[in-house]
Amino acid sequence: MQNLQKITPRNIDQKEYFYGHKACAGCGCALAVRLALKVIGEGAFSILPAGCMSAVGFIYPQMAFVNNSMISTFPGAASLASGVAAGNKALKREGSKTVVFAGDGGTADIGIQALSGMIDRDDDVLYICYDNEAYMNTGIQKSGLTPFGAKTTTTPAGENLRGTQTAKKQLFEIIAAHNIKYAATASIGYYQDYINKVQKAISIKGATFIHVAASCPTGWGTPTETSVEIMKEAVDCGLWFLAEYENHKFTLNKDPKAFGSIADYIKAQGRFKHLTDDDIVSIEKSRDELWERMRKNWK
Amino acid sequence: MKLDNSKKLFVSGDEAVALGVRLARPHVISAYPITPQTIVVERLSEMTEDKSLDADFMHVESEHSALSAAMGVSAVGARAFTATSSQGLLYMAEVLSYCSGGRYPVVMMNANRALALPWSIFGDQSDSLLLLGSGWIQCYVEDAQEALDMMIQAYKIAEHPRVLTPFMVNLDGFILTHTYELVDVPLQSEVDEFLPPFTTPNKMSLENPMNLGFSSTPADNLEFKYQQHKAMLDSLPVIEEVDAEFGDKFGRYYGGVLESYQTDDAELVMITVGTITGTTRVVVDKLRDAGKKVGLIKLRYLRPMPEEALVEAIADAKAVGVIDKDISFGHEGTIFTNVNSALSKSNLNPKKHNFICGMGGRNISKNDIIEMYQLLEDSVNGKDIPAVKFINLNTCISEKE
Amino acid sequence: MKKTKDMLSQDGNRPVQQEFPKRNHISEYPTGPGFTAGHLAEINAGWRVFKPVIDLEKCIACYKCYMVCPDGVIFKQGEKEVAVDYDYCKGCGVCAHECPVKAITMIKDERD
Numbered sequence: 001m002q003n004l005q006k007i008t009p010r011n012i013d014q015k016e017y018f019y020g021h022k023a024c025a026g027c028g029c030a031l032a033v034r035l036a037l038k039v040i041g042e043g044a045f046s047i048l049p050a051g052c053m054s055a056v057g058f059i060y061p062q063m064a065f066v067n068n069s070m071i072s073t074f075p076g077a078a079s080l081a082s083g084v085a086a087g088n089k090a091l092k093r094e095g096s097k098t099v100v101f102a103g104d105g106g107t108a109d110i111g112i113q114a115l116s117g118m119i120d121r122d123d124d125v126l127y128i129c130y131d132n133e134a135y136m137n138t139g140i141q142k143s144g145l146t147p148f149g150a151k152t153t154t155t156p157a158g159e160n161l162r163g164t165q166t167a168k169k170q171l172f173e174i175i176a177a178h179n180i181k182y183a184a185t186a187s188i189g190y191y192q193d194y195i196n197k198v199q200k201a202i203s204i205k206g207a208t209f210i211h212v213a214a215s216c217p218t219g220w221g222t223p224t225e226t227s228v229e230i231m232k233e234a235v236d237c238g239l240w241f242l243a244e245y246e247n248h249k250f251t252l253n254k255d256p257k258a259f260g261s262i263a264d265y266i267k268a269q270g271r272f273k274h275l276t277d278d279d280i281v282s283i284e285k286s287r288d289e290l291w292e293r294m295r296k297n298w299k
Numbered sequence: 300m301k302l303d304n305s306k307k308l309f310v311s312g313d314e315a316v317a318l319g320v321r322l323a324r325p326h327v328i329s330a331y332p333i334t335p336q337t338i339v340v341e342r343l344s345e346m347t348e349d350k351s352l353d354a355d356f357m358h359v360e361s362e363h364s365a366l367s368a369a370m371g372v373s374a375v376g377a378r379a380f381t382a383t384s385s386q387g388l389l390y391m392a393e394v395l396s397y398c399s400g401g402r403y404p405v406v407m408m409n410a411n412r413a414l415a416l417p418w419s420i421f422g423d424q425s426d427s428l429l430l431l432g433s434g435w436i437q438c439y440v441e442d443a444q445e446a447l448d449m450m451i452q453a454y455k456i457a458e459h460p461r462v463l464t465p466f467m468v469n470l471d472g473f474i475l476t477h478t479y480e481l482v483d484v485p486l487q488s489e490v491d492e493f494l495p496p497f498t499t500p501n502k503m504s505l506e507n508p509m510n511l512g513f514s515s516t517p518a519d520n521l522e523f524k525y526q527q528h529k530a531m532l533d534s535l536p537v538i539e540e541v542d543a544e545f546g547d548k549f550g551r552y553y554g555g556v557l558e559s560y561q562t563d564d565a566e567l568v569m570i571t572v573g574t575i576t577g578t579t580r581v582v583v584d585k586l587r588d589a590g591k592k593v594g595l596i597k598l599r600y601l602r603p604m605p606e607e608a609l610v611e612a613i614a615d616a617k618a619v620g621v622i623d624k625d626i627s628f629g630h631e632g633t634i635f636t637n638v639n640s641a642l643s644k645s646n647l648n649p650k651k652h653n654f655i656c657g658m659g660g661r662n663i664s665k666n667d668i669i670e671m672y673q674l675l676e677d678s679v680n681g682k683d684i685p686a687v688k689f690i691n692l693n694t695c696i697s698e699k700e
Numbered sequence: 701m702k703k704t705k706d707m708l709s710q711d712g713n714r715p716v717q718q719e720f721p722k723r724n725h726i727s728e729y730p731t732g733p734g735f736t737a738g739h740l741a742e743i744n745a746g747w748r749v750f751k752p753v754i755d756l757e758k759c760i761a762c763y764k765c766y767m768v769c770p771d772g773v774i775f776k777q778g779e780k781e782v783a784v785d786y787d788y789c790k791g792c793g794v795c796a797h798e799c800p801v802k803a804i805t806m807i808k809d810e811r812d
Contacts, residue, residue, distance in 0.1 A: 026793070058513035
């Protein structure tokens with residue numbers, strides 16, 4: 001692979017490509033889309049399935065994408081992107097790069113079949129999953145990437161159930177199991193790491209994937225100003241991780257000696273307000289199991 | 300089997316489709332296999348392998364993705380083809396309305412096949428008729444030659460600047476897809492003269508970035524829907540023009556939206572869609588020999604619905620029969636509903652009868668069609684004939700023992 | 701129809717609001733739901749209760765605010781300055797919260 005110049009706040013493209021959109025104030029996903037497009041640049045053909053970013057970005061006549069962009073069907077983001085990439089290739093359109101921005105439900109649930117096909121064919125598409133851990137656009141319903149304990153409008157916290165009773169799917173490993181050329185996890189709390197992963201992904205011809213954790217103040221019950229900070233805390237407390245998969249190998253990019261406090265991370269968010277100390281202990285236990293496995297196998 | 304560029308070839312309906320598609324030079328083919336469409340995609344794969352077709356064959360993992368990808372190809376201004384059948388068509392139903400609403404002129408071949416349940420791989424027209432309202436132009440062909448020719452015409456009509464609407468060419472499963480006929484294969488150079496490269500204002504490009512597939516509030520949504528409807532109506536004269544031009548160039552004219560056969564003085568007119576036309580034509584000849592004033596209208600298009608041409612063709616018929624290889628359960632055959640609607644808006648008031656037959660691959664014989672004409676005659680003579688009648692059921696359906 | 705490049709700010713880095721008159725005839729609609737990328741008919745300032753004010757004396761030009769803004773409304777200006785496009789700032793406060801030298805203050809927006 002070629003040597004890539006590190007992207008920093010000083011040298012990043014000053015053009016804005018996602019602008020004037022109607023995302024909620026403090027939207028972490030809007031930041032994930034905005035930063036990725038600043039790395040990819042004006043040759044980006046972005047494809048967005050139903051979800052927050054398509055809902056807030058394309059309300060005629062308010063066209064918030066400065067680059068070529070298109071809304072896909074909900075299950076069809078990856079397949080539409082494959083078609084766009086194939087069409088651009090057939091027309092010999094040099095300098096174009098197809099990128100998907102899909103949410104957690106659009107990726108791990110309804111869109112996973114088309115995504116699997118796209119990776120299988122190694123189509124020249126970067127697929128970015130912005131994960132805010134529920135179907136936020138429809139009003140905060142549980143997805144396959146909603147974490148254990150989170151309260152959503154379809155996993156209410158009451159006397160009998162305390163929010164979501166299942167764990168997040170291991171999406172990153174599902175993607176890696178396709179023997180994809182490059183996959184990574186990222187967080188908008190570590191945006192420098194994220195943008196350079198985007199750069200790395202687009203330097204590779206073929207299917208690549210980035211799973212970026214992005215906050216949702218509306219759905220999580222957090223103050224709008226903490227949207228970036230809370231995604232840093234998610235990584236620091238070990239409930240999210242920064243990793244890469246390439247050449248059939250996993251790498252942990254960040255392996256903290258000591259984790260930040262899960263209790264602090266959880267108690268800052270309305271969606272976890274109902275959790276008991278016992279619940280927090282059980283979340284810590286699952287975190288430790290995950291990290292034990294990652295540390296053992298991914299080094 | 301390799302399909303070379305000979306002038307005459309003995310091929311199946313599916314192979315004729317592949318030959319027609321090759322001549323139309325699509326940039327990308329994305330398709331998922333389903334009986335009885337498979338031969339189309341097998342031949343097209345071979346053509347891309349042997350480089351007789353310079354196209355990218357995308358091995359998608361479902362029909363939903365097949366059309367979704369084809370739409371992406373069209374959205375950047377390249378030419379796309381897909382093909383499917385039955386359950387596959389229904390699986391891509393979401394994308395059908397997406398593609399038509401987006402005004403992406405994708406061309407698709409559909410092998411008409413029964414819908415489950417019960418499972419059946421055999422032919423009827425329930426699949427495409429269920430999706431008449433999906434915003435696609437729907438054409439039904441009678442034989443392999445027409446199938447080949449319509450693949451070429453389809454792109455020209457769909458991509459016309461006044462139309463920009465996706466196009467579905469329907470072939471009866473097995474009866475046409477798997478039956479071999481001698482076809483005349485046009486020369487590539489002549490097809491290139493007939494079918495210009497695809498251009499559209501509605502595409503993403505580096506020179507002129509666009510945001511496509513946007514959402515529209517109630518303030519504008521109805522205008523976009525009107526525009527889509529208008530484009531479909533505007534395709535009616537385009538269909539006529541293109542078929543006439545095709546006739547001039549290649550010597551085969553299909554009558555535009557419909558073909559009338561022996562209707563001038565006909566009192567009993569049967570309306571057919573697809574391959575059953577061939578059998579009905581033979582029956583018409585036979586009954587004419589016996590002195591019966593019978594005729595036939597082959598409806599080539601169901602969307603746009605050629606109401607004016609149909610009413611004109613029916614003219615002074617005393618009874619009209621509609622053969623439906625489908626039924627909208629609890630109502631009647633879908634073609635019948637559409638024909639009835641056209642008649643109700645006209646001054647014509649013939650007796651109208653719907654014959655439900657051929658579903659799930661049940662054979663429709665010449666005798667069945669003779670029976671249908673007899674029922675029309677009985678109706679004209681005042682006999683009480685049900686408006687909707689199943690033909691060639693194998694068992695008694697009377698409630699009485 | 702204007703092209704995207706004709707709808708940008710002077711420095712060419714952001715789209716700016718465009719006039720969008722009411723359509724009187726169906727022919728004024730695009731063919732299908734597709735429109736010029738970056739065409740903005742509205743501003744978002746009305747969403748805001750507080751607005752960020754940058755104290756350039758304190759600012760160390762680390763550009764963190766520029767990087768973390770979900771709306772991209774903070775932009776580089778001159779050699780070592782940042783400024784805010786108040787037409788599109790929603791007042792979320794991420795910039796002020798993340799500023800390492802507390803150079804950004806959120807103040808009540810006194811717009812009408």
